[in-house]
Amino acid sequence: MFRRTLMAGAVALAGLIGPANAQAPTEIQFWHGLSQPLGGLLERLVADFNGTQTQYRIVPTFRGSYPETMVAAIAAFRAGQAPHLVQMFEVGTGTMINAGRAVIPTHELLTQTGVNINFDDFLPGVRGYYAAADGRQMAMPFNSSTAVVYYNKDAFRRANLNPDQFPTTWEGVGRALAALKASGHACPMSTAWPTWLHLEQFSAIHNIPLATQGNGFGGANAELQVNNPLVLRHLTNLVNWQKEGLFRWGGRDNAGEALFPGGECAIMLTSSGFRARVQREARFDWGVSMLPVYEGTDPANAIIGGAALWVMNRGPNAQRSAAELRGIAEFFAWTARPEVAGKWHMDTGYLPITRSGFESARASGFYTQPANIGADIPIEQMLRGASSENTRGIRLGGFVEIRVIMQEEMEKALQGQQTPEQALAAMTTRGNAVLRNFERANRGG
Amino acid sequence: MRKKVIFKGIALPWLLLLPQLLITGVFFFWPAGQAIYGSFLREDAFGLSRQFVGLENFTEVLADPNYLAAGWTTVVFSTSVAFLALGAALYLAVQADKAIRGANAYKTMLIWPYAVAPAIAAVLWLFMFHPQIGLFGRMLNGLGVPWDYKLNGDQALLLVILASAWKQVSYNFIFFMAGLQSIPKSVLEAAAIDGARPMRRFWTIIFPLLAPTSFFLLVVNIVYAFFDTFGVIHALTGGGPGQATTTLIYKVYVDGVQNLNFGSSAAQSVILMFIVILLTAVQFRFIERKVHY
Numbered sequence: 001m002f003r004r005t006l007m008a009g010a011v012a013l014a015g016l017i018g019p020a021n022a023q024a025p026t027e028i029q030f031w032h033g034l035s036q037p038l039g040g041l042l043e044r045l046v047a048d049f050n051g052t053q054t055q056y057r058i059v060p061t062f063r064g065s066y067p068e069t070m071v072a073a074i075a076a077f078r079a080g081q082a083p084h085l086v087q088m089f090e091v092g093t094g095t096m097i098n099a100g101r102a103v104i105p106t107h108e109l110l111t112q113t114g115v116n117i118n119f120d121d122f123l124p125g126v127r128g129y130y131a132a133a134d135g136r137q138m139a140m141p142f143n144s145s146t147a148v149v150y151y152n153k154d155a156f157r158r159a160n161l162n163p164d165q166f167p168t169t170w171e172g173v174g175r176a177l178a179a180l181k182a183s184g185h186a187c188p189m190s191t192a193w194p195t196w197l198h199l200e201q202f203s204a205i206h207n208i209p210l211a212t213q214g215n216g217f218g219g220a221n222a223e224l225q226v227n228n229p230l231v232l233r234h235l236t237n238l239v240n241w242q243k244e245g246l247f248r249w250g251g252r253d254n255a256g257e258a259l260f261p262g263g264e265c266a267i268m269l270t271s272s273g274f275r276a277r278v279q280r281e282a283r284f285d286w287g288v289s290m291l292p293v294y295e296g297t298d299p300a301n302a303i304i305g306g307a308a309l310w311v312m313n314r315g316p317n318a319q320r321s322a323a324e325l326r327g328i329a330e331f332f333a334w335t336a337r338p339e340v341a342g343k344w345h346m347d348t349g350y351l352p353i354t355r356s357g358f359e360s361a362r363a364s365g366f367y368t369q370p371a372n373i374g375a376d377i378p379i380e381q382m383l384r385g386a387s388s389e390n391t392r393g394i395r396l397g398g399f400v401e402i403r404v405i406m407q408e409e410m411e412k413a414l415q416g417q418q419t420p421e422q423a424l425a426a427m428t429t430r431g432n433a434v435l436r437n438f439e440r441a442n443r444g445g
Numbered sequence: 446m447r448k449k450v451i452f453k454g455i456a457l458p459w460l461l462l463l464p465q466l467l468i469t470g471v472f473f474f475w476p477a478g479q480a481i482y483g484s485f486l487r488e489d490a491f492g493l494s495r496q497f498v499g500l501e502n503f504t505e506v507l508a509d510p511n512y513l514a515a516g517w518t519t520v521v522f523s524t525s526v527a528f529l530a531l532g533a534a535l536y537l538a539v540q541a542d543k544a545i546r547g548a549n550a551y552k553t554m555l556i557w558p559y560a561v562a563p564a565i566a567a568v569l570w571l572f573m574f575h576p577q578i579g580l581f582g583r584m585l586n587g588l589g590v591p592w593d594y595k596l597n598g599d600q601a602l603l604l605v606i607l608a609s610a611w612k613q614v615s616y617n618f619i620f621f622m623a624g625l626q627s628i629p630k631s632v633l634e635a636a637a638i639d640g641a642r643p644m645r646r647f648w649t650i651i652f653p654l655l656a657p658t659s660f661f662l663l664v665v666n667i668v669y670a671f672f673d674t675f676g677v678i679h680a681l682t683g684g685g686p687g688q689a690t691t692t693l694i695y696k697v698y699v700d701g702v703q704n705l706n707f708g709s710s711a712a713q714s715v716i717l718m719f720i721v722i723l724l725t726a727v728q729f730r731f732i733e734r735k736v737h738y
Binding site: 067071074077078095098099100101102249250251252255258259264316398400401404407408409411412414415417430434437440441442 | 596
């Protein structure tokens, strides 16, 4: 760590001597997709960095939701006005990695500027999601979350279930759902982020592939593999539970989350970032648990959601200056400092992206405070089990579109318009068409 | 009788036409040209590589079962919206045209919804019909009707039709009111004296005399349902569940803006442009003849 500070200091010193110093601070545009309160925390973090030095000024701008930010950045690039930095959600990773000269990979940025960041300190599941197949870092991990279970302990007590132990298997969850319903709970379980939870996370922790080529890390010629017995079993369960009134579809993306804090649904599967809202709104005793698996599975590590920071060129024929690049690199190095990463994690509820940040939070006594009990469960879930090419993440081009397709086919299955088998077959066919389109459009790009 | 104005030179007429020509060029011909050009290309999201693919985008779109399904949804959606909005507006206009106490207050209130932006209208409907938080949504579920438009495609389509039609009723209402007021009272009184009952007076006198207005409104409503209902669908259902409420214009948005598939989106826009040209031409050529102006 001392060496890193020294390096950063040396670079800063080199900058001082350079001609850039004579001018006003180099402005670095940073587009992000975090609404309040998280957006405010991000802007405070940036202000803190701006306060540490005078050479660079990072200007954060809120550009709407993640997909909107992505579309805005791409449109700006086409117009030659892309921001220096864009916060891109994990689903856009495949698109960005294949973006050719639109993007400056983080490893190239660090080599060019001589700034050093110790990526070994990062959680493997976080680092790997944004690394090329050969391990070189493509984007700077920033805010990562994973998926966990929130459950209503009061409802568990009423149903004579153990409130301190959420079932570790889906079989056990099935029995708990029946007990909850029998005790008069109208909605035993719902979910947010249906495909992220029940296809992506599900495949990772069961250590089965979502797509060939190591979930697309190996190349753009990947094909979906969601049509497999285990996923079919799970989707069939969801459809049956829905019919029996044990499971309720809460809508796409995070629409389902609204069903938990008011006590309507007893179990909610969603992002670890949901914690702050539950803490604020829930008027009952609640708990957090890792995601369940089917019996006979040794759970592998979960994968992440959230976003990373990508460095963009200004336009198809417009490069970045050396000073701009150095400013970005120093900002990256600064966010990876243990105290900065730890503070970001504790303030926002996102995962600590580095081990040292996790240690820094632990040392401050954060996890032993009564209000924060269970805040380390997402981290443990990221670190449990064996990691394999199925648990690195998903690297598919056009994945934004594929996720929508998957949600549509799930909806049709839950409506009873098609069987779970047909849903998985349709997802595969339609999803593969998107993948082939993407592969073709990006060939030679 | 035709009025003809003779200009001395050609400079002045062109100058007078120029603003209109510029606006048409910049806001219609240029983007339409871009769409036609883009529909023959296939490019990556960042615009770094492009490839001329001829008519491939069109053949692909027309062979896509999801596109054809969206076409059918559009037909159902547009006809339902047009007839619902016209029928409701005509009924309300006829009622408001009667000599009743406080007619002006009713009229004003009926015109209000037109001032509501589509997205806000959708949010209003969402708060009424959301299965968990909506007033009527909860009521329906309480009465034992399994109402959940987030999962039931037919209910979702019904909801966007109702919301879109509701938005358009005010507009139609204004025109029908004006149309009704221009019908000579003497004709109606004569019919009444001859013994025609209200229903008969409506169908034999009022309705035929309103035909020009109705015809104009039919065109406007169908164009509205095709193009202006995007906000309602986007805010209410996002095209789902499944693709139950994805209309052609919504699909153009999804493929172009969300999926960054510009070629396909451009091809769809061009197809849509031809549909509308065709629709308008057919309406004016064939239906207009049967309308008594």
